[in-house]
Amino acid sequence: MPSDSFLDQIKAFGARLGLPKVDVDKLVEMNRKNFEALMRSASVAGEGAKALAEKQREIVHTAFNEASAMVKDFHPTGSPQEIVAKQSEYARKAFEVAMQNTRDLAELATKTTAEAAGIVRERIRDNLRVLQESVDLAPDAKTHQKEESETAPDSSRPSDARSGRPKKR
Numbered sequence: 001m002p003s004d005s006f007l008d009q010i011k012a013f014g015a016r017l018g019l020p021k022v023d024v025d026k027l028v029e030m031n032r033k034n035f036e037a038l039m040r041s042a043s044v045a046g047e048g049a050k051a052l053a054e055k056q057r058e059i060v061h062t063a064f065n066e067a068s069a070m071v072k073d074f075h076p077t078g079s080p081q082e083i084v085a086k087q088s089e090y091a092r093k094a095f096e097v098a099m100q101n102t103r104d105l106a107e108l109a110t111k112t113t114a115e116a117a118g119i120v121r122e123r124i125r126d127n128l129r130v131l132q133e134s135v136d137l138a139p140d141a142k143t144h145q146k147e148e149s150e151t152a153p154d155s156s157r158p159s160d161a162r163s164g165r166p167k168k169r
Helices: 006-017 024-073 080-134 139-151
Strands: none
Touching: 024 080
């Protein structure tokens, strides 16, 4: 047996132990697809982060312009009640804009996260399917398992605690 390759020896050892036989080519292909899925997922996440940063930049720019316009337009004239009412209206508008911007950012982040996670989730499903298809017991292991199950002690009889064998009656 010295002429057998190391891989052949490992395969034979695994077969004697009843280890599952695995198609190495399928595993290599599966890992290549995993890497591609991770790259796509990272790309989607990167594009999402870029879109979030752009949206935040847009929000800050708009908020700065609106605040500048409000300051220019704000001329406190009239009674104290009118001034407070005007200030309250500006504050309400600013709050509504901030809430809408927060919703927009949350939706964008949720969409990006769901899309990136969906790519990985789909790969996991494919991996499980491929593993189920490619892993089956070696023929020698099936025979060995059958023999063990036929010679297993009858669990309905009391056993000797030291040896695990059924007690003689």
